[in-house]
Amino acid sequence: MTPPRVVVVGAGLSGLMAARTLASRGWSVVVLDKGRGVGGRMATRRITTPDGRTAILDHGAQFFTVRDERFAALVDEWVTAGVVREWCRGFTADDGHPRYVANGGMTALTKHLANGLDVRTSTLVFAVKPGETSRWTVVVDDGSELDTDAVVMTCPLPQSYSLTVTTGVELPSELLLTDYDRTIGLLAVIDGPSNIAAPGGLQNPDEVFSWIGDNAAKGISTVPAITFHANPEWSAAHWDDDADTGLALLTAAASPYLGNATIVTREYKKWRFATPKKLWPEPFHATAEGTLVFAGDAFAGPKVEGAVLSGLAAGAVVTGA
Numbered sequence: 434m435t436p437p438r439v440v441v442v443g444a445g446l447s448g449l450m451a452a453r454t455l456a457s458r459g460w461s462v463v464v465l466d467k468g469r470g471v472g473g474r475m476a477t478r479r480i481t482t483p484d485g486r487t488a489i490l491d492h493g494a495q496f497f498t499v500r501d502e503r504f505a506a507l508v509d510e511w512v513t514a515g516v517v518r519e520w521c522r523g524f525t526a527d528d529g530h531p532r533y534v535a536n537g538g539m540t541a542l543t544k545h546l547a548n549g550l551d552v553r554t555s556t557l558v559f560a561v562k563p564g565e566t567s568r569w570t571v572v573v574d575d576g577s578e579l580d581t582d583a584v585v586m587t588c589p590l591p592q593s594y595s596l597t598v599t600t601g602v603e604l605p606s607e608l609l610l611t612d613y614d615r616t617i618g619l620l621a622v623i624d625g626p627s628n629i630a631a632p633g634g635l636q637n638p639d640e641v642f643s644w645i646g647d648n649a650a651k652g653i654s655t656v657p658a659i660t661f662h663a664n665p666e667w668s669a670a671h672w673d674d675d676a677d678t679g680l681a682l683l684t685a686a687a688s689p690y691l692g693n694a695t696i697v698t699r700e701y702k703k704w705r706f707a708t709p710k711k712l713w714p715e716p717f718h719a720t721a722e723g724t725l726v727f728a729g730d731a732f733a734g735p736k737v738e739g740a741v742l743s744g745l746a747a748g749a750v751v752t753g754a
């Protein structure tokens with residue numbers, strides 16, 4: 434018997450968890466992502482210094498926490514597989530709650546989850562429309578089309594919405610209006626140790642930054658390198674700054690955290706859809722008899738855990754479980 438087909442749009446955590454769930458239940462799964470690699474907001478960047486050393490910096494999610502039992506069981510598996518490890522139990526004091534990171538950078542977890550799946554990167558989805566010989570047709574940027582029985586959309590909601598207008602399926606207006614906080618980041622490779630105390634993370638340390646992370650202290654980079662995330666207010670206020678101005682402002686704000694080190698290489702990064710401002714009360718939104726399902730961190734929580742749980746739930750609903 435031919436297995437039912439599903440296309441998952443997005444190879445972030447949510448899409449990969451949905452895809453794994455569907456594949457494990459016998460579905461024929463294709464995952465499409467516009468990025469060069471998998472991961473979405475689980476993003477790790479390699480930056481080479483002028484003298485040829487390569488620093489590794491997480492520039493999306495920095496670490497994750499665990500609350501839900503199902504997620505805890507998965508994290509245990511990932512720890513056993515050597516993909517994930519505990520970083521610390523708090524940044525200024527031990528609060529007893531483990532903070533986990535992926536070995537080698539957060540993208541490593543999504544690479545692990547993509548193993549064995551048919552994931553097609555550098556593949557921009559243009560639209561999802563009713564199919565002529567199938568329930569749905571997914572139109573890709575090279576003009577090709579994939580016929581499928583179901584689609585799971587896991588992009589940030591405004592992007593998922595724009596791709597599915599062509600389905601004719603109506604979505605609740607509150608879902609359509611979901612807005613996202615922005616994050617502007619500075620990735621800085623430095624020439625010596627920072628003065629950020631162990632274990633190497635600072636949350637909301639001042640008026641500009643929501644996060645400062647020392648990637649060497651975290652254990653993913655042998656070259657000293659710091660990730661700075663500006664908070665949502667600063668990021669919104671400076672979103673339209675040109676890159677030179679933004680970079681100069683963030684570099685000045687970063688200087689108290691560098692100790693005696695200086696920046697040797699830096700990059701300016703912008704996340705338009707960093708964090709959903711409002712959460713949908715269900716872990717997914719299923720339409721068209723469960724053949725067009727919306728998932729992602731706007732559903733089950735604006736973090737790694739929420740994205741994973743949303744993907745699991747979305748995969749299950751497509752199979753009718």
Ligand SMILES: Cc1cc2nc3c(=O)[nH]c(=O)nc-3n(C[C@H](O)[C@H](O)[C@H](O)COP(=O)(O)OP(=O)(O)OC[C@H]3O[C@@H](n4cnc5c(N)ncnc54)[C@H](O)[C@@H]3O)c2cc1C
Pocket residue numbers: 442443444445446447448465466467468471472473474475492493494495496497498556557558559587588589592596616662704706707708728729730731734735736737738740
């Ligand atoms: C700066 C920043 C810091 C964060 N820090 C933390 C943290 O410390 N701890 C924590 O738990 N969480 C953190 N998060 C949140 C966490 O990263 C997200 O909740 C989670 O990764 C979201 O996963 P997702 O699968 O829902 O979405 P995404 O990872 O955004 O995946 C969506 C995918 O859809 C793809 N896509 C979009 N449009 C198209 C298209 N047209 N065609 C094909 N593909 C498309 C994208 O390329 C992307 O890969 C952070 C996020 C950001 C941005």
